[in-house]
Amino acid sequence: MRVFEPAGHGSSIEGLWRAAATGRLSHALLFEGPRGIGKFAAALWFTAGLLCRAGPGRPCLVCPGCKQLAAGDWRGGHADFLRIDPVEEGWDEIPVSAIAERAGERSSVQSLSSFLSLKALESDRRVVVVREAERLNEHAQNALLKTLEEPAPGTVLVLECSRPLELLPTVRSRTVRLAFAPPGRAVALAVLEDAGAPRSTAEALVELTDGSPGESLRLLRQGADSMLELWDRIFAPGSDTLACAGALWELEGDFGDGSALAVSRRRLALFLELGTALVHRARRVAVGAGAEESAQGAGAGALAALVRDGERAAAVRFHRLVDRRRDVDHNLDPGAVLELALLDVRAGARGLP
Ligand SMILES: [Zn+2]
Incomplete structure (x- = not known):
């Protein structure tokens, strides 16, 4: 032991x-x-x-x-x-x-x-x-x-x-x-970097889990890194959002046991949580309450694009993604929820109410 x-x-x-x-x-x-x-x-x-x-x-x-x-x-x-x-x-x-x-x-x-x-x-x-x-x-x-x-x-x-x-x-x-309180951001980042996570992935996961090293490690093992890269592709200039969406179902990661539907739901839930965390960070950076530290690595491209769109767009995206995350718990069809979430994310860029 x-x-x-x-x-x-x-x-x-x-x-x-x-x-x-x-x-x-x-x-x-x-x-x-x-x-x-x-x-x-x-x-x-x-x-x-x-x-x-x-x-x-x-x-x-x-x-x-x-x-x-x-x-x-x-x-x-x-x-x-x-x-x-x-x-x-x-x-x-x-x-x-x-x-x-x-x-x-x-x-x-x-x-x-x-x-x-x-x-x-x-x-x-x-x-x-x-x-x-x-x-x-x-x-x-x-x-x-x-x-x-x-x-x-x-x-x-x-x-x-x-x-x-x-x-x-x-x-x-x-x-x-x-x-017991979380041991602090610096400790959580060090744990993730020891486990081989690039800095920007580590920062996104620490943000997402409120500084919990164990939860961050769990997400890393579930393939959060490649999901953050997918968010980068979705926010890349001129990307075909819905074509990127299909890639979610192909990513490697441990999403637990159960029926194919249950596994898809867990996969989608994690993807939306990571997107929500990115948007949340962008919002804080846009209002000057957070630092945009990661210039490279998984999630960095999406974060930069989100920050450029400003606080208002981030706020709209945040609320919509939270709603879509809830749809997953309400057992709606994962493919449909994913497409709606990505349409919402695009609407957020135009600052729609
Ligand atoms: Zn002893």
């Missing part, structure tokens, strides 16, 4: 280790904040510092505790650590069997309650991290309440969650909530 210090969240975690060192650490923590900003990585880093033989504090990464945690597959190899991870398990929701056994049922995973019923083996703590805790179904949350009410000594439970309102109020109220 990979454990690393997540950019921008070090001081929050150090505060928690200090609390642990002085016996003031709550047994249940809720790491909340937008998706993809490093909350889960922070939860694992925090865990490492609790299970480090020299801890609580910054993990040394060389002691047996640190080595065991980092060993093995995504579950980690430390006997006092349990990771409940719907992403790795491929679960849409976290079933109650991940939290507690029901009489007469056998489960393929170790449950949280059976894990916590064992004594700590390697350290004096037992740490459970639940990734995307908003995916706990209601039965699982009710089972979790029991643990939150009567924790065994040394228990530390971390719930990582980007939609805390989907947790039962009774669960939320039994945790100490820590709000």
